[in-house]
Amino acid sequence: MKVISRRFYERDTAFVAKELLGKVLVRRIGSDMLSGRIVEVEAYYGRDDPASRAYSGRPKFCVKLMHERPGLALIYMVHGNWLLNLVAHEEGKVGAVLIRAIEPLDGIEFMKRNRGIDDIFGLTNGPGKLAKALAITKELNGVDVTCEESVLTVVEGRKEEFRVSSSHRIGVRKDLKRELRFFIEGNRFVSK
Numbered sequence: 001m002k003v004i005s006r007r008f009y010e011r012d013t014a015f016v017a018k019e020l021l022g023k024v025l026v027r028r029i030g031s032d033m034l035s036g037r038i039v040e041v042e043a044y045y046g047r048d049d050p051a052s053r054a055y056s057g058r059p060k061f062c063v064k065l066m067h068e069r070p071g072l073a074l075i076y077m078v079h080g081n082w083l084l085n086l087v088a089h090e091e092g093k094v095g096a097v098l099i100r101a102i103e104p105l106d107g108i109e110f111m112k113r114n115r116g117i118d119d120i121f122g123l124t125n126g127p128g129k130l131a132k133a134l135a136i137t138k139e140l141n142g143v144d145v146t147c148e149e150s151v152l153t154v155v156e157g158r159k160e161e162f163r164v165s166s167s168h169r170i171g172v173r174k175d176l177k178r179e180l181r182f183f184i185e186g187n188r189f190v191s192k
Contacts, residue, residue, distance in 0.1 A: 036102030081128025
């Protein structure tokens with residue numbers, strides 16, 4: 001499996017978000033490999049985006065990391081759940097993509113144990129759920145997902161046709177006029 005290069009993340013955040021759909025998120029824990037096809041994402045920009053961490057300036061580590069080089073994992077907690085974002089932006093800009101949902105592929109039994117549930121369709125269909133299923137915590141904050149040896153990477157998925165739909169982002173108080181949530185239309189693993 002070919003790990004997605006840093007160059008992929010060095011583009012407009014919304015463009016990267018859309019192109020992450022269908023790619024595979026891989027989490028290595030010792031000899032175990034957990035993976036899932038990315039089926040839902042949201043793009044977040046800098047200070048001009050009222051829903052972004054960069055807008056409020058808090059927590060400071062988030063804002064700092066959103067300015068860093070693209071291809072790093074950004075992990076923070078919301079309502080008791082860790083959320084996985086990937087730093088993605090053009091040079092001189094700010095941005096990150098929230099991974100909202102994946103379709104489980106490898107290590108499903110491991111994920112079920114982590115979540116304490118058996119329902120595969122409820123396993124990773126939300127950002128907090130997928131982080132828990134894949135044992136993603138703050139310890140992975142700043143991990144370089146473009147490095148082959150990393151415990152967290154994104155790789156090319158199998159080639160297949162799908163339609164991309166969009167909407168406004170979920171659970172934000174203020175949003176931009178642009179629709180910045182992207183998902184694979186009809187996929188049963190997209191969040192509800």
